[in-house]
Amino acid sequence: MTPGARVAAAIVVLDSVLEGAPAERALTNWARAARYAGSGDRAAVRDHVFGALRCLRSFSALGGGGDGRALMIGSLRAQGIDPDIVFTGQGHGPAPLSDIEKGGGHTPSEAEARDLPDWLWPYFEASLGPKAAATAEALRHRAPVTLRVNARRITREAAQDRLSREGIGTRAVEGASFALQVLEGVRKISRSMLYREGLVELQDASSQAAMEAIALPEGARVLDYCAGGGGKTLALAARLDCDWFAHDAELRRMTDLPARAARAGVHIRLCDTRELDALAPFDAVLCDVPCSGSGTWRRAPQAKWALTPDRLRELTGIQKDILRRAAALLAPTGVLIYATCSVFRLENEDVVGKASGAAPGWSRRTCRRWQVDAEGDGFFLAHLWRE
Ligand SMILES: C[S@@+](CC[C@H](N)C(=O)[O-])C[C@H]1O[C@@H](n2cnc3c(N)ncnc32)[C@H](O)[C@@H]1O
Structure with a gap:
């Protein structure tokens, strides 16, 4: 799929999510119908969808609307990419921007830029004090992928070594003795021998x-x-x-x-x-x-x-x-x-x-x-x- 076709697919999935479908189900339904999509395409569409859902408010402000199309326009603008480059109508990409879309959107306000519902901000401040803004910001970005090494069966160093031989690059996480953060080869984890043998499990470091x-x-x-x-x-x-x-x-x-x-x-x-x-x-x-x-x-x-x-x-x-x-x-x-x-x-x-x-x-x-x-x-x- 072309980059534009992936964005067009993300728009369809986002519209379904905005109508109330759970994101995972909407992605699965799209993937079932899109037989032509390879694993790289599915991962890219998923990244677009989850990226937009994390930043729903700020992307909506930047894109000038609340539907999937506006969110993807906002997403591109947030990355400093001119939407006209992707919204070409070519190669199954989304239709070119209308004049209204070209002139729409605004720089997110402070509240919009936090990407939280307004009623939640006081809870963030009361719970996290000076760390409230950094926490809201962290929630706008993708989470790390982390493995827990099964200490009964293998050491963290040996697991790291075997994973690297399978093309999965990791680093030890400080403060969690059995945690390995995956730096490359995330998509190889479920097929790796260590995972299939139960020597590593997916589990967040905290x-x-x-x-x-x-x-x-x-x-x-x-x-x-x-x-x-x-x-x-x-x-x-x-x-x-x-x-x-x-x-x-x-x-x-x-x-x-x-x-x-x-x-x-x-x-x-x-x-x-x-x-x-x-x-x-x-x-x-x-x-x-x-x-x-x-x-x-x-x-x-x-x-x-x-x-x-x-x-x-x-x-x-x-x-x-x-x-x-x-x-x-x-x-x-x-x-x-x-x-x-x-x-x-x-x-x-x-x-x-x-x-x-x-x-x-x-x-x-x-x-x-x-x-x-x-x-x-x-x-x-x-x-x-x-x-
Ligand atoms: C945060 S999840 C637990 C995750 C799990 N400990 C893990 O590590 O994968 C909370 C669980 O509590 C269960 N739950 C909800 N209400 C409960 C109740 N009144 N008594 C016992 N379990 C409850 C839910 O079914 C859910 O599986």
Whole structure:
């Protein structure tokens, strides 16, 4: 496909997303119909779409409108490319710009340039202080691709060496002992021997660093209360010799976990909600709770625009409820571990804070944050103990 044809395809996908389709589904639907598109074309269209979704407000200002076409005009202008070069109508490219489009668009205002809904900015300022602007800016750009090396099976240095022989260039990430940031060959990862053998997994560096900050004694009974695909438990189980239990309100979310655990060489018992009381008490319960995901919005940019004040309030209610339920499953000396990939105080310090009422009696606590930056996503981790 020509560069213009890729932009034309991105316009079609963006229009479908703007009508409410999830971006991944819209891209898959387009790719199914576009048999002529090779893997390079699909990756380029995907980059256009996700780039525009991360910068929806500023590209819309620059492009002079809110549809896919205006967003792609804005995207080109943001890169300093004259849209007339791409919008030629030649080689399946988009039609030339009209006079209105040529004269349209404006330099984004300060608020538009942040690429956040206005109501969220006070939450950024209140939660991040002087780092608010840098965080909003980081969320406008693509996230790094990071691998977690399975420490049970291979060292980081050996993994780096074997990956490089498969054409995958990486660098070690400081602050996360098993993390390798992929610098080249991203598209070769899923086909690489190391990935297929379970020696490396895709996992953000901040999630890895947070799991590394958890220390548990050998043989401890540990429940991952919101296990989902099990990425956090797998990271813990790669370092620590404990009895692992995984639970999720939606059992189907854990479908792939047994196979992933087997590949990683660890055993994790899946639990239904009805079994938990009988399996309790646990020495530690990890609650990697559902949240706004604001620390990961560069990976899932639609969520940035879909979040509402009501949903944010609802999420904090769910988070407190999960903490209360998890606390009831712990041994008297057990540790309650709370994690989110949110940057908001409201979902982090405020939920585990003494005044929240979510964990009465759990008055000893430590909190730690990871910022959204070139190394990894935003992440929050708290440990709580009873007095
Ligand atoms: C942030 S995701 C967990 C990601 C997972 N720990 C991982 O590392 O891949 C949150 C999970 O919480 C689950 N969940 C939502 N409400 C819940 C509840 N009330 N109790 C337990 N799990 C819940 C969701 O189904 C979702 O899988």
